[in-house]
Amino acid sequence: MVESSCLLSMAASPTSLTGGEKKHWWLTNKKMVERYVRDAKMLIATEEQRETVAALRLLEAALAISPRMELALELKARCLLSLRRFKEVADMLQDYIPSLKMSSDEESLTGSSDSSSTHSSTQLSRERLKLLSGNGDSLGQNEPAFKCFSVSDLKKKVTTGLCKNVNKEGQWRYLVLGQACCHLGLMEDAMVLLQTGKRIATAAFRRESICWSDDSFSFNRSPLSSEASINNLQPSTPPKAESESISQLLSHIKLLIRRKTAAMAALDAGLYSEAIRHFSKIVDGRRGAPQGFLAECFVHRATAYQSAGRISDAIADCNRTLALNPSCIRALTVRAALFETIRCLPDSLHDLEHLKLLYNSILRDRKLPGPVWKRQNIQYREIPGKLCSLAAKIQQLKQRVAAGETGNVDYYALIGLRRGCSRSELGRAHLLLTLRHKPDKSSSFIDRCEFADDGDIDSIRDRAKMSALLLYRLIQKGYTSVMGTILEDEAKAAMQVQQAQEQSSTRIESIPEAILDGNHRTENNAAITSVFQGVFCRDLSVVGTLLSQAGFSRPMAVKYEALSC
Numbered sequence: 001m002v003e004s005s006c007l008l009s010m011a012a013s014p015t016s017l018t019g020g021e022k023k024h025w026w027l028t029n030k031k032m033v034e035r036y037v038r039d040a041k042m043l044i045a046t047e048e049q050r051e052t053v054a055a056l057r058l059l060e061a062a063l064a065i066s067p068r069m070e071l072a073l074e075l076k077a078r079c080l081l082s083l084r085r086f087k088e089v090a091d092m093l094q095d096y097i098p099s100l101k102m103s104s105d106e107e108s109l110t111g112s113s114d115s116s117s118t119h120s121s122t123q124l125s126r127e128r129l130k131l132l133s134g135n136g137d138s139l140g141q142n143e144p145a146f147k148c149f150s151v152s153d154l155k156k157k158v159t160t161g162l163c164k165n166v167n168k169e170g171q172w173r174y175l176v177l178g179q180a181c182c183h184l185g186l187m188e189d190a191m192v193l194l195q196t197g198k199r200i201a202t203a204a205f206r207r208e209s210i211c212w213s214d215d216s217f218s219f220n221r222s223p224l225s226s227e228a229s230i231n232n233l234q235p236s237t238p239p240k241a242e243s244e245s246i247s248q249l250l251s252h253i254k255l256l257i258r259r260k261t262a263a264m265a266a267l268d269a270g271l272y273s274e275a276i277r278h279f280s281k282i283v284d285g286r287r288g289a290p291q292g293f294l295a296e297c298f299v300h301r302a303t304a305y306q307s308a309g310r311i312s313d314a315i316a317d318c319n320r321t322l323a324l325n326p327s328c329i330r331a332l333t334v335r336a337a338l339f340e341t342i343r344c345l346p347d348s349l350h351d352l353e354h355l356k357l358l359y360n361s362i363l364r365d366r367k368l369p370g371p372v373w374k375r376q377n378i379q380y381r382e383i384p385g386k387l388c389s390l391a392a393k394i395q396q397l398k399q400r401v402a403a404g405e406t407g408n409v410d411y412y413a414l415i416g417l418r419r420g421c422s423r424s425e426l427g428r429a430h431l432l433l434t435l436r437h438k439p440d441k442s443s444s445f446i447d448r449c450e451f452a453d454d455g456d457i458d459s460i461r462d463r464a465k466m467s468a469l470l471l472y473r474l475i476q477k478g479y480t481s482v483m484g485t486i487l488e489d490e491a492k493a494a495m496q497v498q499q500a501q502e503q504s505s506t507r508i509e510s511i512p513e514a515i516l517d518g519n520h521r522t523e524n525n526a527a528i529t530s531v532f533q534g535v536f537c538r539d540l541s542v543v544g545t546l547l548s549q550a551g552f553s554r555p556m557a558v559k560y561e562a563l564s565c
Contacts, residue, residue: 029066030066036061036062036072037059037062037069037071037072037075039055039058040056040072040079041055044075052079052083053083055075056080059072059075059076063076076092077092077093077176080092084183084453086180086183086184086452087184087371087452089180090371090373091371091373093176093177094372096177097186097189097373098188098189099186099188099189099373099375100373171197171201171204172197173197174194175193175194175197175201177193178190178191178192178194178196179246181193182194182290183290183450183452184290184292184373184452185290185291185292185293185294185296185375186292186373187256187257187260187293188257190253191257194246194249195250197246198243198247198250201243252287256282259281259282260297262278263278263297263300263301263304264300266278267300267303272304272308273308275300275301276301276304276305279297279298279301279304280301282297283301283445285448288450289449289450290449290452291450291451291452292324292325292375294324295320295321295324295331298331299317299318299331299334301317302315302321302335306338309413310416311342311413311416312414312416312433312436312475314334315335315338315339315471316437316471318331318334318335319335319471322335322463322467323460323463323467324460327369329355329358332351332358333351333355336352336355339351340397341410341413342410342411342413342414343405343408343409343410344409345400345401345405346401346406349394349397349398349401352397356394359386359387360387362383363383363384363387409478409481411477411478411479411481414474415430415433415475415478415479415482417429421486423483426479430475437468437472437475439468439472442467442468442469443461443468445464446460446461446464
């Protein structure tokens with residue numbers, strides 16, 4: 001009713017707009033904005049998604065009238081965060097992202113980003129200079145120019161000004177943006193932002209509590225807890241539950257960063273099994289990790305698998321990375337190199353062509369793919385040189401394909417076996433690869449992934465299943481090829497043994513008869529010699545018997561007679 005009467009009075013005035021009427025119009029808009037914000041806070045207090053969407057619409061209408069209203073900005077950011085629209089939160093508060101600030105200070109890719117960052121930094125510096133807010137408008141005309149004041153009143157004014165300055169600087173920006181960056185995979189930025197927000201909130205609470213009495217410390221100071229807090233149009237401090245959730249989120253972020261740092265250190269030191277173990281703890285952990293962070297861990301683990309000689313596992317990790325982020329330049333580069341290593345030239349050529357399209361789109365748009373705050377592993381000035389080397393590589397692979405090298409795939413390297421392996425070794429390796437890269441289990445990593453946008457889950461699952469199915473077919477084809485090679489080697493070995501036996505029997509049949517006669521004579525001589533030895537031994541036994549029968553007192557003639565007999 002007040003707004004309608006004000007608008008009718010403005011429309012009914014026949015005179016032109018004077019200074020008082022302009023002020024009256026401004027007051028009307030201010031009341032409208034205050035009403036929008038008050039209604040939005042009441043809708044947010046219900047904690048329902050439909051009401052939050054309605055509150056977001058009211059806040060956008062309020063910001064259309066007053067774009068710099070701090071409370072409307074805070075409530076809008078919190079609404080977007082509760083609706084899991086993290087990308088919009090990052091786009092809204094991208095000037096506060098630490099990595100983006102560092103990159104803009106070192107080098108800027110576009111002129112618009114330079115102007116926006118310069119304007120925001122200038123605005124922040126101006127706001128930091130205003131410690132005390134001007135209260136001249138609220139003072140009456142009849143008040144004296146000089147009045148007495150106490151030290152306690154001055155302390156209250158100073159602390160109030162400091163608290164307002166903290167709110168202007170945006171203590172809520174650090175907390176809300178830190179949570180959004182965590183869900184977007186910017187873990188280092190999220191850690192810095194959440195720590196800064198907690199530090200600023202603690203300092204603001206300490207400064208604000210100086211002027212409180214003992215009865216002022218109550219639970220009613222948490223926002224959206226009572227009608228007074230709803231009617232209050234000042235920026236609020238984070239509630240206790242939110243601070244506890246932020247502390248838990250910060251501890252989880254630190255754990256993930258420590259594991260990733262240890263894995264990267266092991267990878268740089270050449271300890272590939274150790275790096276694989278640390279990355280596996282991240283991607284196979286009980287608590288999920290953000291989509292962007294998991295994509296980085298998968299591509300780094302693929303590099304470790306590649307260095308360790310596990311080609312199939314490396315290709316599988318590249319497939320998972322590209323399912324989460326189809327425009328990942330590093331994953332496409334690594335997978336193309338892996339396919340070239342096993343001489344699977346058509347697949348390698350396909351990935352290189354995809355890379356070429358990405359480079360051409362970057363040069364056409366004059367910016368890297370994705371939003372400004374997205375972390376990239378390549379800089380814009382490196383694109384022309386990489387595009388030239390990529391074109392030369394594509395031409396070389398096309399020449400090799402034209403020469404007929406498409407069917408000479410190194411399946412031993414794909415499965416991870418040496419040439420000349422046994423059938424049992426092949427069966428064991430094939431069983432492990434089949435269990436690890438089964439298409440039914442290809443999308444199991446999606447259950448441990450926290451997505452920034454729930455609408456992309458179906459497309460991610462489809463890409464993961466398709467790439468896993470292609471890898472599984474390649475492994476089965478490699479198993480068939482290697483098994484055929486092993487069977488051929490075994491057949492050749494059996495034929496060689498049979499030929500050797502036949503040759504030995506042929507040699508025995510072709511021995512001359514003279515050699516056999518000589519061997520027969522030698523056997524006869526050996527038999528005669530044995531006969532003579534037997535006769536001699538028999539005579540000796542007879543002599544011994546006669547000597548035992550004859551006594552030593554008998555004459556020798558008898559003995560000789562006996563011998564003659």
